[in-house]
Amino acid sequence: MTATTPGRARQAAWVTSLVVLVLVTAALPVLLMGGQAGGRSLDPADTSLNGSAALARLLQAHGVQVVRVETPSAAVSAAGPFTLLLVTEASLLDRGAAGRLAVAFGDRLVVGSVPYLDVLASGVRRQGPVRARSRAPECTLNEAVRAGAAYTGGTSFTGPPGSTGCYPAGDGRSLVRYTADGHTVTVLGDASFMTNLRLAEDGNAALALNLAGSRPKLVWLAEPGDPDEAGGSGDGTDGQARSLGDLVPGGVKWAVLQLAVAVALAALWRGRRLGPVVAERLPVVVRAAETVEGRGRLYRSRRARDRAALALRAAAADRLAPRLGLPRTATPEEVAVAAATRTGRAPEPLLALLCGPSPGDDTALVALAAHLDTLERQVRDS
Structure with missing residues (x-):
């Protein structure tokens, strides 16, 4: 949204005064005549x-x-x-x-x-x-x-x-x-x-x-x-x-007509005042790091370690599957078995790494992220 300039502020004040004047003009005959004509x-x-x-x-x-x-x-x-x-x-x-x-x-x-x-x-x-x-x-x-x-x-x-x-x-x-x-x-x-x-x-x-x-x-x-x-x-x-x-009473009809005119002027004023919601040319480019950081802060504020661990494991499995010659539809268990064969490690630790339970605290979540990075580096270097 663009900042309100002094010129726009003065214009808005003038239009507001005009609308108030119209409303007073609409109500004055009814007040003076008591709603009766x-x-x-x-x-x-x-x-x-x-x-x-x-x-x-x-x-x-x-x-x-x-x-x-x-x-x-x-x-x-x-x-x-x-x-x-x-x-x-x-x-x-x-x-x-x-x-x-x-x-x-x-x-x-x-x-x-x-x-x-x-x-x-x-x-x-x-x-x-x-x-x-x-x-x-x-x-x-x-x-x-x-x-x-x-x-x-x-x-x-x-x-x-x-x-x-x-x-x-x-x-x-x-x-x-x-x-x-x-x-x-x-x-x-x-x-x-x-x-x-x-x-x-x-x-x-x-x-x-x-x-x-x-x-x-x-x-x-x-x-x-x-x-x-x-x-x-x-x-x-x-x-x-x-x-x-x-x-x-006949005066009510005139009051309704004048009120309709006042509402139309107010609608015209507000419609012209709002303008475009975003002044920049769309689409707006947002850096991937900002999205990742924002999602991470959201997970942290809600203590959603299970969702964060699931996202980390899913992303690691998606990156490992092509390197292991597996399709994108491969399950985390299939990726763990293939990674164990490629690196020569036992399959049980890798199954626990990619399919295990959610970490119990933030330290365990950080450790999980580090082990996933290590596994990806071993598969890439093997």
Whole structure:
């Protein structure tokens, strides 16, 4: 392997930074959007972070009938003496529709930047935009006092004489309530506390439940559209069964695509960085002595004297066989008998030398190697 140069190190660092940037870019939209894409804002049937399905379920658990409607006419038809009409900034209104809602039965809860506030909440005046944050109620309204601090703001208001204001913000209040013509009208400047994203923070759930659950029946005017796309039916209950693909948020698909691009860039970077394993031209020549020494050190480290003795005897027999006129396939016994005939020695010592037991220690192994060398020299000189 070639050594890493400073130029390659800088290039690798630059590519690493690029991959990290791509990964952060891929994850940032998912983190900001909470893994959810689309959805209907403040819809009681929507389960995205901007929806309000959690509040609808909470109201139903406390015995409040939640009726989701999409048009002002349907809201007026569903309203009654013991109902509460909820109008949010997601409700699409014109001045005529606002006028019809203003004379409908029941109380009204107006949340967020709703248009035609002079019609829906006559006497309430906007003072200006304020930052939405956690605020203390600082009033005597039971619904706000029981909830405590909540995420409010958005717009501050001043109410007509006799009204009650909570959650100070700027020159006014974030919540104003008053009673006129037999209707109790409540106005809030920000609707974030009712969403799935913020319902569990501070006293948001308690405030939303206290305000929206003040009557046995809640008529929720939502954004028009197909309720199945928002995650439920028109009355706030679950619709028909959906497939697994329908349950996967749209943002996940984009996240997977961006992650695939990041993985492809990382694979391209690593593939170009590795290069050839061996820079020298192959085949690489290795000296025979190095191989022998390496094998010998291996045998010694494992105390494999039996394998070393077998290798020495086999090599000596292979070298002796041609000199004795024997084929390469001759057995060590045949080589020992032929060597004894050639040198005039007794065959028993030579049989023990070429076919005997393994040496018991390193000294015996060295002695065996020396006797084999002597036998080869005697056969060569005879």
